[in-house]
Amino acid sequence: MAGIVRRIASRVLGEDAAKKIYGGMDVVGDIAIIRKPVDFNDIDVFRRLGEEIIRSVKYIRSVWLAVAPVEGEYRLRKLIHLAGEKRTETIYREHGCVFKVDISRTYISPRLSFEHIRVAKLVNEGETVINMFAGVGLFSIIIARHARPRKVISIDINPDAYRLMVENVSLNRVEGVVEPVLGDALKIIDLYRGSAERILLPLPELALEALPKAVDSLRGEGFIHVYDFVRANDKKAALDEASRKYAGALEESSHVDAFNITYGRVVRSVGPRRYQVVLDIWVRKS
Ligand SMILES: C[S@@+](CC[C@H](N)C(=O)[O-])C[C@H]1O[C@@H](n2cnc3c(N)ncnc32)[C@H](O)[C@@H]1O
Structure with a gap:
């Protein structure tokens, strides 16, 4: 999984940006969550990455971008939908x-x-x-x-x-x-x-x-x-x-x-x- 995503990220974002994404990705059930590096603000680029992940990794059905660190009393992340099903529930x-x-x-x-x-x-x-x-x-x-x-x-x-x-x-x-x-x-x-x-x-x-x-x-x-x-x-x-x-x-x-x-x-x-x-x-x- 990590290898495929790394290859997709290098193709879509370039090698340097891909390195930053790589350590910041979680897979929870059939949902992938990419952590947005602070200096990357072009959401369309992440959408392309999300669509590529959905096309190439069969068991990922939904991709989200975490735009802020875990925060607040409930320890939640602010998420933007990138690709696939717009669903936040899954089985882990x-x-x-x-x-x-x-x-x-x-x-x-x-x-x-x-x-x-x-x-x-x-x-x-x-x-x-x-x-x-x-x-x-x-x-x-x-x-x-x-x-x-x-x-x-x-x-x-x-x-x-x-x-x-x-x-x-x-x-x-x-x-x-x-x-x-x-x-x-x-x-x-x-x-x-x-x-x-x-x-x-x-x-x-x-x-x-x-x-x-x-x-x-x-x-x-x-x-x-x-x-x-x-x-x-x-x-x-x-x-x-x-x-x-x-x-x-x-x-x-x-x-x-x-x-x-x-x-x-x-x-x-x-x-x-x-x-x-x-x-x-x-x-x-x-
Ligand atoms: C880091 S998460 C726990 C992770 C969980 N133990 C696990 O392994 O997945 C911290 C949890 O503490 C809860 N929490 C925050 N303040 C609390 C409080 N005063 N009393 C009880 N739960 C609280 C949050 O809602 C959150 O679900």
Whole structure:
């Protein structure tokens, strides 16, 4: 797929422009999303590229241009239709699970695929997991299908994400394990104080703010997975910076008896000297 698109992009846009497009394309089900480089404003050129993709790649039915980065409370992208069917809903498959998604109304990124299965493999039998920023349920449902949790409380504030999460729970037959909840996780989490072994914070913009609430919702000790953006000169420095930030916050908390950052990795690069980082943090409450 990547090779074909790269060849089409080189033919339509020229080699230099094609290089910029290449790293910025996602395929979600049968929809391709091209990220517009900031210095490229001729939409007609992208339409030609979209039409070529539809002609040459049989399983792509719809092509969209993301004209701005993911933004706002619901983490959505502004999209312009380029070619093929004018449709934003599709079926996305990951790790043997099936997800109904809407690329314009809900957050969805295939770039988190490795993280979804990595975290699922860490979950022990009988755990209660709380996913505070669940989107359409990818982490939660993949955990329910690949591990044996007792419960996965799966919260999102976006009504469209909640609606699709409910559908995805039944599509993947994990009713009774994954419990979709609609609302502000920073408030709802208070209902789950002292109840979970593992908390997921997959929203960089709120992860640090959510951290004390995540600690409170642990039963005694457990793991918190934080996703955050950090500025740094390289990947090693990015991990050091994220570790400093979260260690600092946990050291200051009177609710934390002990903690250990057991793992960290750079999930992806999100701009010049800007990285998305995940930390797995074991915490024991005081
Ligand atoms: C980066 S996305 C989550 C991605 C998802 N975990 C996945 O793997 O596909 C962040 C989600 O947090 C939701 N969100 C933002 N603020 C929230 C809040 N205060 N409470 C609950 N959900 C929130 C957004 O609607 C969005 O769906």
